Amino acid sequence: MSKVLFKNPYILTMCDGEKVFKKDLLVIDNKIAKIEDNIKEVDKDTKIIDASNTLLMPGFVNAHTHSAMVFSRSSSDNLSLSDWLNNCIFKMEANLTPNYVYNLDKVALLEYLTSGITTFFDMYYFSDSTYQLCREWGFRSNILLCPSAASVNDDEFFKDADELFNKSDDLNSFKFGLHAEYTTNVDDINFVKKLIDKYHLPFSSHVCETKNETEGCKKRHNNLSPIEYFNSFDMFKYGGTLFHCVYLNDNDFKILKEKNISVVTCPGSNGKLASGIAPIKRLVDEGINVAIGTDGAGSNNCLDMFKEMHLLYSFSKIKEEDPCSLKAFDILKMATLNGAKALGLKNLDGIKVGNYADIILIDLLKPNMQPINNLISNLVYSGSKDNIKLTMINGKILYYKNEFLINENISDIYEKAQQISDILNKDNIYKTN
C-alpha cells in the first residue's frame, strides 16, 4: 500500500466552482483517500510532499493528440493541412513500425508530464505500442483505433480491434473512430459502425477542420457537412467526441447538442496550419462540452496545455471582438474536467475523496504567479510549464521538481527518438531548412 501526503497546498477541486481552500490531501494507492485539515503522517512509509505555496488541482486532459508524431516536430513547417498531410506526413508515416511508435511516444509522454497532462486521447498507428508504454509507465490514456489514413498496414485494426478493445480498463481504454471523412470509405465506416454498436461506444473523428475539407465533403456527399455525413450513418448513436470543429453550420450545432457530442478544440494546430478559429463561444453558450487537445507535435509544434489555453482565449476574444467572451475558469474546466467528460473517464470529475489521484502541483513561488489577486486568472492568463512542480498519475508521482521519476535513462530516450526521426525524415522533401 503506497501513501503520499500533500501538506499545506491550496486546493482547487474544479468541482466546487472557483473555490480555493487550504487543506492536506492524502493519496492511498491510486486514489484520493482524505482531504482534511492537518492530516498526520500515517506511518513511516508515507511519502510527505511539502506542498506549501503550491496549488493542487486535477491534471490536464489532452483530449486530442497523435503522440508519436514528435518525429515530425519542426520537420515540415509552414504548410497547409492538405499539403502537409498528403505530400509530407502520410509518406513518412508509411515507414512507421510498432517499435518506432513505442520509442517516439516516450518523448511525447515526457512532454505531457512537464505540462501537467495526466491523460491523453491518442489517435495513431500501432496503438498496441502506445498501450504497452502506458502500462509500463503507469500513464492514463484513451486510445482511438481507426482504419489507416496513410498506407500503413491495416491488419492490426481489422483483425485485432476486438482483442485490443477487451484490454480496456480505467487506466487505458480503447475506442473506435475514423481519421476523417476525406480519408475514409463506406466499407470502413460500416466496419467501425458495427464495433460502436457492439460495445455502445461514442464515435470520434477529425471533422470540419478546414474550409476546404468542409466544402469538399459537401461536394462529395449531397451537400452534407462532415458531421451530417457521419450522422447519416447513425455514427453518434452512443454520442461522440469530435476533433477540431472549426467550420460548423446551424445543423451541425443541432446534431452536436442532440447527440451529446463533445468537441475537442486544437487552437495551436489550427493556428499554425492557418485552418481558422473555432466558434468556442457559441459551443459553450449552447451547452456543448468543449475540451482541449494539442494535436500532434508536427502541426503545433508543442504539447503544452498552457500555450493551448493562451491561444484559445486570445483567438476567441478576437473572433468575438469581446474581451469577456470566455472566463478563465471556463477555460480551465475545458483543460481538465471537460476533457475527462469527453473521454468518458470514471472517477476523475475533480479532486474528491474516492477519485483517482491524477494530480498536479502549480508552483506559486514563480514570479508569473505573483502577486496573487486571483489564483485562477494567474494560472490561465499567466501560467506556463515552468509552474508545473509535480505530476502524479493514478497515485504515482512521475515528475517532480524538474526530474522524471521514470526508471529509464532520459538521454537514451532522446537519442533513440532522434535516430528514428532521422530515418523517417530522410526523404522528406519539405524538411524545414
Add this chain to the structure above:
Amino acid sequence: MSKVLFKNPYILTMCDGEKVFKKDLLVIDNKIAKIEDNIKEVDKDTKIIDASNTLLMPGFVNAHTHSAMVFSRSSSDNLSLSDWLNNCIFKMEANLTPNYVYNLDKVALLEYLTSGITTFFDMYYFSDSTYQLCREWGFRSNILLCPSAASVNDDEFFKDADELFNKSDDLNSFKFGLHAEYTTNVDDINFVKKLIDKYHLPFSSHVCETKNETEGCKKRHNNLSPIEYFNSFDMFKYGGTLFHCVYLNDNDFKILKEKNISVVTCPGSNGKLASGIAPIKRLVDEGINVAIGTDGAGSNNCLDMFKEMHLLYSFSKIKEEDPCSLKAFDILKMATLNGAKALGLKNLDGIKVGNYADIILIDLLKPNMQPINNLISNLVYSGSKDNIKLTMINGKILYYKNEFLINENISDIYEKAQQISDILNKDNIYKTN
C-alpha cells in the same frame, strides 16, 4: 576582471542568418571576448559553465512594457481597453508612489529573467525608481519618460526630464514620449517635441491600438490617424518606436517607412483586450522593423516572450489565411535583434566578439526540444520558459538552473509586492472574482 567561459554550446549568433555552430564562448567583464574552438580555462577565477546540450543566443528584448503594473495582474480581467484604463487602471495608478514602483518592478524583472528577457523598454511612472533598480541589479533597460496619462503627479517629468536623461549610459538610457493621442494635449506634445529636438531622439507612443481609439482620433483631428496626427507635429524627425499599430491606413505605412519608425507589436495584450490583430506580414514585407513587447501584466497577464511569439505567428497565419505568412527565424529576430534596433542599443546586434554579453542558454534536453529536426523551429514553435537555463545581462549571470542570482530574499520581494497590490486594489470595483 570577471571571466565566464561557456563550454560546448550550440551558438546561434542571430547575425549570421540561421547558421548554428558549436564553439566555446568567453565573456570578460561585460563583453564577449572570444568565440573559438576549445578555449582553455583562462585562470583559476574563470567561472566555467557546462553548456553542452544548450543553445547559446542573444537574450530577448521586451520592446514595450509597463513593468510595475504587476500589481494589476489578474485583478481586472475581461474588460475592453477603454473600460480597463479609464474605470480601473487610471484610478489605481493615482495612488502609486516611487517606493511602490521600485518594489513592484522587482517582480517584473524576476519574470523577465525566467523568460530570457535581458532588456526591456519601460513606460511608466516614477521612472527614477525603475532606473535605480536596474542599476542595483545590473539590468539593461530603455526608460521612456512621458507626461502622466493618469492623475499621477507630473513634477518628475516636467522638472527632472533633463536631469534623468543625462544619467543615460549603455546599460540604462532614457527617451521621451507620450502615452497616447487620447491622453495628451498640445502643450504636452510641444514640451516633448522640444526635448526630442534638443537630444535628437526618436519619439514613442501607443498608437492605433484599438479601432475606437483610431476612429476617435480622426474625429478629433481633421480625419488624421494617431500616426498622422503626431507626424503633423514633426514628432518623427529623429525616427520613432511606436507601440501596438493594429489599425493602420496606407499613409501610416508610408510614414512608418519614410521616418524609419520601428513598430512594437504586443499580441498578448491585443488578444486579451480583444483589440485586434496587427498587420505584421505587411509591415515585414514593406521592410519596417518589427519588434515584440509583452505590454504590462495587467493586460496580458504574463511577461513571457515564448507566449508572445506563439501568439504572433498564430495570429498572423490566421489573419493572412496563409501557413507560410511568417517564418520561425523572422519571429526570433523580432524577439531579439529587431528589439535591440528598435531601442537603439549599441553593441547588441548579435553574438559577436566585442558586443555586450546579454546571453541566454536554451536547455535542449527538455522533451519539447526533441528530436532536433530544426533548432530554430523547435525554439519558436515549441519553446517555453522552462527551456531557459541561464540568463546573463552585461556579463553577469542573474538566473541559472531555476535560481535567481540576486542578492535578495525572493519571498520578501513577493510579500512586499502583495502588500502594495492589496493597497492599490482595495477600491477596485472591477476586481476579478
